[in-house]
Amino acid sequence: MISVNRYKCGYCGTCVAVCPAGAIELVEAWIEIDGESCVECNNCVKICPIGALEVSDESKK
Numbered sequence: 364m365i366s367v368n369r370y371k372c373g374y375c376g377t378c379v380a381v382c383p384a385g386a387i388e389l390v391e392a393w394i395e396i397d398g399e400s401c402v403e404c405n406n407c408v409k410i411c412p413i414g415a416l417e418v419s420d421e422s423k424k
């Protein structure tokens with residue numbers, strides 16, 4: 364499960380472009396991640412220039 368640190372995110376939209384599943388949406392000044400569509404490729408985590416996307420371990424429990 365990917366989550367956005369809203370204090371860090373600059374809403375540049377870079378992560379939206381690299382998501383192969385179309386799971387990330389930039390809604391005005393808000394990033395939304397659809398956890399159901401996410402295939403956990405971690406592209407977005409790697410591409411975010413400021414490390415605002417974080418992988419939470421909840422799904423592994």
Ligand code: SF4
Binds near residue numbers: 371373376
């Ligand atoms: S790449 Fe990072 S800073 Fe840019 S919109 Fe995505 S989460 Fe925010």
Ligand code: SF4
Binds near residue numbers: 382384402407
């Ligand atoms: S981990 Fe991959 S599929 Fe999931 S939101 Fe990020 S880019 Fe999209």
